[in-house]
Amino acid sequence: MKRRDFMQMSGMGLGALMLPNVPVIGNSVPVEHLLDPWMDAPVKKILSEIALNAAKSKGATYTDVRIGRYLQQYVFTREKQVQNIQNAESYGIGIRVIANGTWGFAATSDVTADGIAKCAATAVAIAKANSKFQKEPVVLAEQKGVGDKTWKTPIKKNAFEIPIQEKIDLLMNVNGAAMANGAGFVTSNLFFVNEQKYFASSDGSFIDQDVHRIWPTFTVTAIDKAAGKFKTRDAISSPMGMGFEYLDGLASEKIAGPNGLVGYRNSYDMVEDAIVAAKQAKEKMTAKSVLAGKYDLVLDPNHLGLTIHESVGHPTELDRVLGYEANYAGTSFATLDKWQAKNFNYGSKLVNIVADKTQAHTLGAVGYDDEGVPCKEWNIIKDGILVNYQATRDQVSILGEKESHGCCYADNWNSVQFQRMPNISLKAGTEKRSVLDMIKGVDKGIYIIGRGSYSIDQQRYNFQFGGQVFYEIKNGQIAGMLEDVAYQSNTQEFWNSCSQLCDKDDYRTFGSFFDGKGQPSQVSAVSHGSATTRFDAVNVINTGRKI
Amino acid sequence: MxxxxxxxxxxxxxxxxxxxxxxxxxxxxxxxxxxxxxxxxxxxxxxxxxxxxxxxxxxxxxxxxxxxxxxxxxxxxxxxxxxxxxxxxxxxxxxxxxxxxxxxxxxxxxxxxxxxxxxxxxxxxxxxxxxxxxxxxxxxxxxxxxxxxxxxxxxxxxxxxxxxxxxxxxxxxxxxxxxxxxxxxxxxxxxxxxxxxxxxxxxxxxxxxxxxKGSVGAKALEPGKYTVILEPTAAAVLLENIFFRMDARSADEGRSFLSKQGGTTKLGEKIVDERVNIYSDPLNPDLPASPYSGDGMPQKRMNWIEKGVVKNMYYNRYWAQKKGVEPVPFPNNMIMEGGTASLEDMIKSTKQGILVTKLWYIRTVDPQTLLLTGLTRDGTFYIENGKIKHPVKNFRFNESPVIMLNNLETLGKPERVVSTESERNYMIPPMKIREFTFSSLSDAV
Incomplete structure (x- = not known):
């Protein structure tokens, strides 16, 4: 039985299908253990040098070593009860080598000199075995060793130091607030992740990083048993590269929207959102069913982030473009010839999309990627034109570049690192414009908030997105709630219909905490920033059915 | 050790x-x-x-x-x-x-x-x-x-x-x-x-x-309602959304496609065509499965949908006790019975239709009706007068597997398939369905 299946089955016993199917790695440990210090950097350096030397002696021409300790704390509740608390720890070493011009990888939890040397030898043996299938040797972009470096997510409150009881109290308050405001059911969850990872390479880099991520979320369900109807509304929080301070609910980080709606920037008020969610779920029960047709869409950053992720983030992954993901995630319409032409109109002139792993508070922010490349920001779409991709050290030469983009990531010490999406964000508009200003200019439109159903083809042309809350816009004003809304478009057509951007005061990040890719599948976490944005004449369908 | x-x-x-x-x-x-x-x-x-x-x-x-x-x-x-x-x-x-x-x-x-x-x-x-x-x-x-x-x-x-x-x-x-x-x-x-x-x-x-090779030169057909033949690989990713959601507690709580007006459930009701029979059986020789569930409950042959009627839902031990019924564990495999027709027979008997070999990126649009969306991928073909005429461009669909199993025309011989979404294995027959809803075209190959 695969671990995933085991988790699904355990979930059945706990809360039927209401528990999200989330990957848990490692062993459950007592909560105090999550705060124990692990190995010091000097010890990790000694261990990594054992690996570097062992691999070299077996014939590796390049070696990198990741000594990682991965901590997770997940809290699941429904209504008045705690369903599950997961405290997990996983540690070990992953060794990647190039021998005979071919990659090899092996990993072990036996972090002793002997265990590490054996693991390094295995990695070299795998590389040599696989080299039989290799036609052209791996070419790595140059990366000078950076020596001893440290980097830490700039958190204010380490979530692992906050007592469990405080977390349970918060979720009970969230659930209580939702139930008091008309919810029939509520589930709420907290996810905390800490990656303590040490990277060393034969280039001479020794990098110690301490990465923190947080995601508070809930689902509120409104029920009308007599009518046999139910509606849900998920939290409009965002997963962040922050500590527990994200849950402070600072007034200064709230953005006032139309009709008393609130958006959250870098601080989230979970109880406040639960109250609004319960009311909105109830309102959805009697909302007007949308009339299918063309509408101008005003998309909130908490919704647009997923559209950016699917229609710009994934198609500009260079490994997909080249065909490495053809059997699972798919390939890409954004082929190299379109980039080489330097005139492929991915979007309208307003569309400027940047990739970065540096933006504060984001899920992608780290000092160095998992092959020791210092992180940076670069353009993917400039003034509507496709100008670049996301690449790793063994890929950038294809783009005629000499320096990696720093997009290499592995979700655990025992997974091999490969190209993963950095933060991909739409730049805010330069003209002063609020959401209210934007809505005033729309005659027939829909304002969409929150992440809903999503689906896109394997080359990222045709997509369909739902949302959490939909408001009809009539003659520049919000005219009430809509239901059964989903929009369908083609990526290039959609981004070319981008006609207006709100300014930086409205800019917020959306995040994906468990983005899957690869076979066997690995997860990664990534943020997508934007301000509220308008798209003209997009095809909206009605998703209401009777069974 | x-x-x-x-x-x-x-x-x-x-x-x-x-x-x-x-x-x-x-x-x-x-x-x-x-x-x-x-x-x-x-x-x-x-x-x-x-x-x-x-x-x-x-x-x-x-x-x-x-x-x-x-x-x-x-x-x-x-x-x-x-x-x-x-x-x-x-x-x-x-x-x-x-x-x-x-x-x-x-x-x-x-x-x-x-x-x-x-x-x-x-x-x-x-x-x-x-x-x-x-x-x-x-x-x-x-x-x-x-x-x-x-x-x-x-x-x-x-x-x-x-x-x-x-x-x-x-x-x-x-x-x-x-x-x-x-x-x-x-x-x-x-x-x-x-x-x-x-x-x-x-x-x-x-x-x-x-x-x-057969999918080169695909022609575009207008989106709309078509008779489709779903190969088992394509059918599995739709049907598993029924399998995953047969939980009694959600149905009793009023938040499932099996919930009914007035606060009851569809247990015992006919929800799909009477030729639909879905069961689990750890002893199936083509799809053997563990004889016990995660909490130690014995798994035995269990009918979930029989002649189109919902015969059982999953009851965890707590919910079963609360409802005064026997617990029914989540099964370790799922088998849909079929007929004797081969895929070729099904194509031969189709005047106009579309052969769908694989579906991709399946997501729930509405859990109340089990409306799903997704796309065809890696080989979609137009059938005319009993023959495959030419490949067609991929479609996006919006369809509920419940509605689909009400529009059943023919079932073929079941075979073991791997879900391209969950990686679970099932026994699923190829099936011919009328009025399957394709809502837009995709340029993807």
Whole structure:
């Protein structure tokens, strides 16, 4: 039985299908253990040098070593009860080598000199075995060793130091607030992740990083048993590269929207959102069913982030473009010839999309990627034109570049690192414009908030997105709630219909905490920033059915 | 110590761990697995790896307080430590209002899901299996990307009320996408077996190659309602959304497609065509499964939908007690009965229709109606007067599997398939469906 299946089955016993199917790695440990210090950097350096030397002696021409300790704390509740608390720890070493011009990888939890040397030898043996299938040797972009470096997510409150009881109290308050405001059911969850990872390479880099991520979320369900109807509304929080301070609910980080709606920037008020969610779920029960047709869409950053992720983030992954993901995630319409032409109109002139792993508070922010490349920001779409991709050290030469983009990531010490999406964000508009200003200019439109159903083809042309809350816009004003809304478009057509951007005061990040890719599948976490944005004449369908 | 333990070894180990328990009640689950994989793309091996994993989880309870602790390093010292840790966690835990005491000894069916042929797979036999596939695609100047993963494992459990269960199993999954060099054609195949000797990668590769070459030059058809023939791989990803959502508690709570006006459920009601029969059976020879569930409940043959009528829903032990019914565990496999028609027969009997070989990126649009969206992928063909006329461009669909099974025309012979969404294996027949809703076109190949 695969671990995933085991988790699904355990979930059945706990809360039927209401528990999200989330990957848990490692062993459950007592909560105090999550705060124990692990190995010091000097010890990790000694261990990594054992690996570097062992691999070299077996014939590796390049070696990198990741000594990682991965901590997770997940809290699941429904209504008045705690369903599950997961405290997990996983540690070990992953060794990647190039021998005979071919990659090899092996990993072990036996972090002793002997265990590490054996693991390094295995990695070299795998590389040599696989080299039989290799036609052209791996070419790595140059990366000078950076020596001893440290980097830490700039958190204010380490979530692992906050007592469990405080977390349970918060979720009970969230659930209580939702139930008091008309919810029939509520589930709420907290996810905390800490990656303590040490990277060393034969280039001479020794990098110690301490990465923190947080995601508070809930689902509120409104029920009308007599009518046999139910509606849900998920939290409009965002997963962040922050500590527990994200849950402070600072007034200064709230953005006032139309009709008393609130958006959250870098601080989230979970109880406040639960109250609004319960009311909105109830309102959805009697909302007007949308009339299918063309509408101008005003998309909130908490919704647009997923559209950016699917229609710009994934198609500009260079490994997909080249065909490495053809059997699972798919390939890409954004082929190299379109980039080489330097005139492929991915979007309208307003569309400027940047990739970065540096933006504060984001899920992608780290000092160095998992092959020791210092992180940076670069353009993917400039003034509507496709100008670049996301690449790793063994890929950038294809783009005629000499320096990696720093997009290499592995979700655990025992997974091999490969190209993963950095933060991909739409730049805010330069003209002063609020959401209210934007809505005033729309005659027939829909304002969409929150992440809903999503689906896109394997080359990222045709997509369909739902949302959490939909408001009809009539003659520049919000005219009430809509239901059964989903929009369908083609990526290039959609981004070319981008006609207006709100300014930086409205800019917020959306995040994906468990983005899957690869076979066997690995997860990664990534943020997508934007301000509220308008798209003209997009095809909206009605998703209401009777069974 | 070996990773894959025999029944006697597993029993001895569990007895040893259980002896450390001082809790009111204690239940221990034990798993071991050896997995190996090889991944290739652009006609070259891209990554390969192996994973050895063992895990022991101890659940201790004092009254209604429960704690769970796990280890993956096995030694006498760690066994005692993990039991103590689970007891400490239990003492700190809040009382669980839905606490259920563990169950006593059970009788389980004997299901054969372990095959030596699969347990013997090594890097060489994996590479050889993939080599046969690569040879064929390279010879025809086509581009292959594939993944082969084999697994040998066992699970066992024991508790302080005398329950003991043990089940060894093996599996191999192979999937392959073959594309034409210009990217205008793409074909897919996936195979899942318990017995590695049944896997013929060359035969499977020929199917993907044929679909890849056959899908070149696709013509656009107007979106709309069409008669479709869904190959089992395509049908599985729609039907599993029914399988996953047959939970009684959600239905009783009013938040399931099986909930009904007035607060009741559709249990006992006909919801789909009367030719639809869906059941689970751990003894199915083509799809053997563990004879017990995660909480030790025996799995037996269970009808879920019989002649179109909802016969059973899953009841966990807490919900069953609350509702005064027998618990019904979530099944370990799912089988849909079919007819005798072959895929060719079904095509021959179709005047106008579309053959769908694979669906992709399936997501729920509305959990109330089970409306799903997704797209066709890797080979979609137009059928006219009983023959495949030409490939067609891919469609996006918006359809509920409940509505779809009401629009059933014909069922073919079931075969074992791998879900391209969940990777679970099922027995599913090909099926002809009328008025399947395609809502837009996709340029993707």
């Amino acid at each position: 070996a990773i894959i333990l025999s029944e006697a070894e597993a029993k001895a180990l569990l007895q040893k761990v259980l002896a450390y328990s001082k809790a009111d009640e204690c239940e221990i689950t034990l798993q071991g697995e050896q997995r190996g994989n090889i991944r290739y793309a652009r006609n070259e091996v891209s990554t390969s790896g192996s994973l050895v994993n063992q895990n022991l989880a101890v659940k201790s309870s004092f009254g209604k307080k429960t704690g769970i602790a796990t280890i993956d390093e096995f030694s006498d010292e760690s066994f005692e430590k993990v039991v103590r840790r689970s007891e400490e966690l239990a003492k700190l835990a809040p009382e669980n209002p839905e606490f259920m005491s563990i169950i006593g000894p059970q009788k389980y069916l004997s299901s054969k899901g372990y095959f030596e042929s699969t347990a013997a797979v090594n890097p060489d036999s994996r590479a050889a299996a993939v080599g046969k596939s690569l040879e064929l695609s390279r010879a025809q100047n086509l581009t292959a990307a594939g993944f082969l993963e084999n697994e040998t494992g066992f699970s066992a459990m024991m508790n302080s009320k005398g329950l003991f269960a043990y089940y060894p199993s093996t599996s191999v999954n192979f999937s392959l996408t073959v594309r034409t060099p210009d990217g205008t054609g793409s074909g897919y195949v996936a195979r899942g077996y318990s017995d590695f000797s049944k896997l013929d990668t060359a035969a499977a590769t020929r199917i993907a190659i044929a679909k890849s």
